[in-house]
Amino acid sequence: MAFDGKVTIKSDDTYTPAEWDAVVAKVVAALNRGYSVDGLNEFMFDDVFRRSGIEVVVLKSASHNIEVKNGEYNRLYLRESSLDTVNVKDAVWAMSDGLNDNGGEYQANATPPKHRAFLALEREGVPDVEIA
Numbered sequence: 001m002a003f004d005g006k007v008t009i010k011s012d013d014t015y016t017p018a019e020w021d022a023v024v025a026k027v028v029a030a031l032n033r034g035y036s037v038d039g040l041n042e043f044m045f046d047d048v049f050r051r052s053g054i055e056v057v058v059l060k061s062a063s064h065n066i067e068v069k070n071g072e073y074n075r076l077y078l079r080e081s082s083l084d085t086v087n088v089k090d091a092v093w094a095m096s097d098g099l100n101d102n103g104g105e106y107q108a109n110a111t112p113p114k115h116r117a118f119l120a121l122e123r124e125g126v127p128d129v130e131i132a
Helices: 017-035 039-049 089-099
Strands: 009-010 053-060 067-070 075-079 105-110 120-123
Touching: 009 017, 009 105, 017 039, 017 053, 017 089, 039 089, 067 089
Parallel strands: 009 053, 053 075
Antiparallel strands: 067 075, 067 105, 105 120
8 A cells, every 4th residue: 555554455245366356456556546635635544544443345236336334434335346436535534534533424426437527425424524
């Protein structure tokens, strides 16, 4: 990873060793994309991933491309089919908020690749915040 910290990547889905290696590489790439957005974002990644027990759960049939569930702030859920394009930045911010007792849920679904013009976001229980 491009940043200090540790994360456990897991899935309940079945993969061959080669498929799993590819999934892990895509998760690391997605985390690195989110980390390199800006300096303040780097602080949030450090806040989350320097803690123990942080997990990324990859699911083939996840209901959202990316999700942080209320009360599960140490866990980031990712849909396998979105790993190449998902932006984890806002979800990591939600994880940091939750781990620091300020959180709610976060969910996002990207539009299909040929129409990828925006990202529909939902955050429940957290005031809307503009994040540059």
